[in-house]
Amino acid sequence: MISPVLEAIGVTKTFDVTGGVLGRPRTLHAVTNVSLRVMRGETLGLVGESGCGKSTLGRCLLRLHTLTDGTIRFAGTDISRLSMRALRPLRPRMQMVFQDPYGSLNPRRRVGDLIAEPLRVHRLPSGARRAEAETSARVHDLLRLVGLKEDHLARYPHEFSGGQRQRIGIARALALNPDLIVADEPVSALDVSVQAQVVNLLMDLQETLGLTYVFIAHDLAVVRQIATRTAVMYLGAIIEIGPTEQVFCTPAHPYTAALLAAVPHPHGGAAGARPMLRGEVASPLSPPSGCAFHPRCPSAEARCRVERPMLAPDSGPRQVACHFPLQETG
Amino acid sequence: MIRLLAQRLGQMAFVMFGISVLVFLIFFATPGADPAARIAGRNATPQVLAAVRHDFGFDRPIPVQYALMMKRLFITQDLTSFVNRGEQVIPEIVAGTPVTLSLVLGAAVLWVAGGLAIGITAALTRGTFTDRALMVAGLIGVSMPVFWVGEMANLITQSRLHDTWLFFWVPPLGYTPLTENPFLWLKSMLIPWLTLALLYMGLYGRVLRASLIEAYQEDFIRTARAKGLSETRILLRHALRTSLITCVSLFGLDFGVLVGGGALLTEVVFDLQGVGKLTFDALQNLDLPVIMATVMYASFFVVAANAAVDVAYALLDPRVSTRSV
């Protein structure tokens, strides 16, 4: 069996919220007991409504957050308790592409500096001071790789379009030849036409560079296009995971089904066949007991209110956390 | 609400404690300020000095002296001056408060009225000469040292033009209690009010203008316009109401500081025996108990005004309570 690039076991992340002038301090359960594996060369799609904790999970996977509980192994190393400083040598191998290409690029630095930053920090490619020339060469390579022009280097981020900015972000992430890239909604802030370009770029890069992606998105169509496997999150937990086509064609969890149903089907018609969601997403400040989805679930029964369904570990590529799945899995 | 109040009280207590320690430390080690020597007189023998020092507890460890002073200030409330022996500090502050209040209240009325007039006029005539002139005038007001304005006012009204029809009515400097002679009170306070108000008038005018202009760009104003409401009505009913929130909070803070003795320079220049003047004299005398008490008093008003503004904000502006989640 090939070892996974990244393995998460029981990852939990909570935040303490002090509730403004009039509020009480409370705990926000952003990610609850998530376990998953990411294999080399694959693209794991992470979908769910906004606020379901997928971004937090993405950041936890790269240890940009400290974990409340759980373990993360990157290339066999347990990184879940490492300090930020100790993580630094590992950073080149795991990178992130951000959702907001406006916010993730420091407006006061030139593009050339932004892309060269990781190279300079990690003294790559050769680790020596004389590396400025090499850095420059590498920056130019990266620029070409993501489809930008050389005269862009001296400019500032605000002079670029959203798509171009995302390319800068990608170039920066690629600078250190990472094994793994967590892309957090990389295209959701872009126009649809530009989205396709960026997705294609990412797929091309994966092919040429042998990258592994965790691709976070709320847009199911994009995930379906790029992901080899897909995990569906609801209220901080993964409720279904499996090969993308299986998840999309035969959803096992009522929530997945509802999610898919909400998407206007490219061929039309099919949408009405599945049940729509009732009610609102519960607050992560006070998640429901038992199955977190039960207040909205069309097939919920008494058991769902009390007992929390779990993903069956090692039960195969297809797992679902539901007492009454729509499909047989495993 | 109770939680909020408790939390606020805790914060106030902490800040005031911090300030008291700061003041105590600042003034404790000043050479030449040995209160015992000043109390004992100019050719006291060491023996007498020691007796006085012991009497006043100056031979105790510093933290004990601090604690004693705090106890006499807050618990027994019989703290007395080191310089004017027997002068009880708290009654002095109580006596100074009406003077300071007279000054600040009167000035506040003037500066709020003036600020409103300037701000509204400027916002309505935005971009015209009037607007620009008002803003420059306001800025000049902000840019003048208040003590200098006071000096100049005194020069004109007390000396140069005192014997003309313009300022013959200005009484000599000093404060006359309202209860004693209301007319004289008014006459003697008018120039100090104007002086103090001059500083704030421009400031408030500018702030109000800015927030009025901002408000005019909001959607609800456009809606109101679309509904065909008159400009005056839009101004008074809609724009002004939202803009005033900023001004109200500003006002709370300024008022708190001034009542707490922030009008020190104005009081000094006009010989008004208010809390600020009391503080200033105590500072000149290095009279630690009085300094301690007045500074505590001042910081109380600052912190209290601050808390009041926060609470008012929370009540007036519902966004605040959800903002920081």
Next chain:
Amino acid sequence: MVPASRAPNIKSFLLLFFKKEDLPSGPWRVALARLRQDRAALASAATLVLIIVACLLAPLYARHIAGTDPFRPHLDETVTIGGRTLDILQPADNPLHLGSAPLGPTWHGAYFLGADGQGRDVAARLLYGGRNSLLIAGAATLLCLALAAIVGILAGFMGGVIDQILSRLLDILWAFPVYLLAISLSVVLISQGLHIGPFTIEADSLLLPIAIIGIVYVPYAARPVRGLVLGLARSDFVLAAVALGVPNRRILVRDILPNVASTLLVFAPLIMALNLLTESALSFLQIGVQPPAASWGTIIADGQTLIYTSPIVAIAPGVAIVITVLALNVLGDGLRDALDPRAKLRVRS
């Protein structure tokens, strides 16, 4: 890069402070372009430069135009104005022989604005006083902003215990009315100087008012900086830097500081205006600049004792203060509009 033809003066002015390759462009360029449109701000900057140059030329004025030493009393000397010899301190000609009157304005080179109570040339002292006032206000501004930047950045970026401690300290200073704190510190430090370990600052050193004035406004600048840094520290681009494995120090220097800089720059003239007013107040109360040195505040104080006989001594420095502070305020407004319209500095006197 700013094309030289479009902004020659500003650019050459800035080149005094920056290396060519560091010359602000990008976001700075936009701001500069905006500032160039602001005639009031430019006029203020010009006024300030004029005042600074005039004050710097004080020694030349004193030597060659006034022809007097403005730091030495001239108690029984005479001066020749337009062929007439006048007593600098005119002896009292009243029957009781009480008092003496200093020479009033001559509107000539020597004693242009007359003499003060010690027979010193007021105009020359005004220029020398301006040097001290501006030096103190300027240096205190740098100190204040540096401290505010350090405290604000540490508190905002480090968070946790450091933030708690620093924020509480700021709370305490903030609740201490500015003038009260400044006067308290001055009264004590002027009487003894400052001794910290091996370092001693004499009581008549300008460093004392600089330090005092530099400290009292720190909370007002540090709080917004902290808020700004708090926002920046949670921003995506800082997270991106963390993800890249950039060390904290580098994040501070490369990512946080440049973003704080524009806010600090906006604060600078406003804080300097406040400092100038505070300096004058302290000196007026005789706990700022110490004799025989002058500042605009001490000249007002000198003038106060002459207000009945020579009011010009008190009026002139006051006017100088108003003009300078006004120019600083206008420039500050212009900078804010150009650089960071959301920057808010609110100080209670």
Next chain:
Amino acid sequence: MIKFCWAARICRRAAASAAAVLLGLSLARAGIEPSGDRGALMRAHRGGALRLSSYQPSGTIDPQINYESDFWQVFAVTQDGLLTFAKAEDQPGMTVVPDLADALPEITDGGLTYRFHLRPGLRFSTGQKIGVADVLASFRRMFKISGPNVGSWYNILVGADACLATPATCTLAGGIEGDPATGTITLHLIRPDAEFSQKIALPFASILPADTPPSDLGTTPPAATGPYMIASYNPVRALVLVRNPYFHQWSEAAQPDGFVDSITIRYGLQNEAEITAIENGSLDWTSDPAPLDRLAEIGARFTSLAHIHPLLAYYYLMMNTRIAPFSDVRARRAVAFAINRRLVVNLYGGPALGTPICQLLPEGIAGHVPYCPFTLNPGATWSAPDLAQARALVKASGTAGQKVTIVSSDRDIERAIAIYLQSVLNDIGYRASIHSISFNIRDTYLQNSSNRVQIGLTDWYQDYPSPSDFLNVLLSCASFHPGSDASINMSAFCDPGIDARMQQAMQTQSAADWAGIDHDLTDLAPLTTLFQIHRLDVVSARLGHFRFSPLVHMIFSEVWVQ
């Protein structure tokens, strides 16, 4: 004229400089001078309210503690001791007269025993009779409250040492005894003190009721014995005196009845405002000096409102005899030579307000023989500075080029003098700077040897009119206490030879001895005097019968307003 000029030289100076006016004032006064019948004057002028003003109050109103001349002026009309200084002008105003005692004490045992007899039938303002027990208690109270000078003046009473060691249980056993039946009080000293009568004529030895609490009265008015009593005292508002209902005049010299019905001293008004108010008649008098820029106006337009009198006081420069450069006598003399005292007087307000002097005993004090070695033509009086001599002395002392810091208060006039001084010190070869401190800590700061003050500007006012109060207090070895804020010998000067001569002179009270000591101390220049201060009183037009005692200054009970 003769009565006014208790010091002949001042009279000459007055004649030379401002003769016409002073003469005019005297003549004007002569017109309203009582013909000896005070009763008639009382009938004509009694009544009205005196409105006075001070910028700041002067501390506690406990007469046994307060040490400020402003309040001594108040105590002069409210309190009495066994003895007092006569409420009179000029030389008579410096003589001790019996007050609550009906005669001067009978001194026996070679000066060790003082026997007094209490005047019968007197009452406190509370209505209580003044008895022997009150006198005994008052002397004890002085120690119990650690009065300012108990350690330096009153410690010669037998039993004082025990009182100083444990003030709370002070009995002065053996030092003071009284017989209520006969009304006699006897004081026993451990050694003779020729100045003891003067010391107990001061407010510290005021007689208070025996039940007065043995702690600082603070703002609580003491029971009065004089024509007025303190009705209320609020240090930020006012001090109010009203008539003492139990007063009847027992001695016009000691405690004359007052003309006005009430006296209010209001606090907080600054000098400028005070003068304006006096000029336009809404105030009658201020204890504060008139501001410099108003002097010309007073001299020109309000001549008739001004009264100028020399005080037993001078401005001087202390020079620390233990710190370079002034540890060298030549350096000290150089300073004394270099100062142009005429200019210093001008800074103070003009020749009318000061007389340049170089010596340590001011005019008017016994033993004063005009002497000035530090002038262009050394002799009796100062004429002009001698800069050449000063530079030569600095050079000779080898201290040229040293740094000197002048400590002065932040009062306008004192700062002005300090700035002038700086230029002088720079002229004679030093590198001088100024350290200006709050007026309120001026003396305590200068006194503490750990502040290492090299040269400082201060003033000295007499406590009682004796040469020892200048020479012995300011320059005896016993007045120096290293490291203490209370060490009146600021120069840290100690010469055992001179100390011994002073001890002797205090016993003999020989004016010639004092003159010799003054001469020698002046030559050693541990301090150098600048000028004897003259006081300018500005009074309202309605204030009449202005009487000025050299010790009390304007006598509140003598002036009238109607």
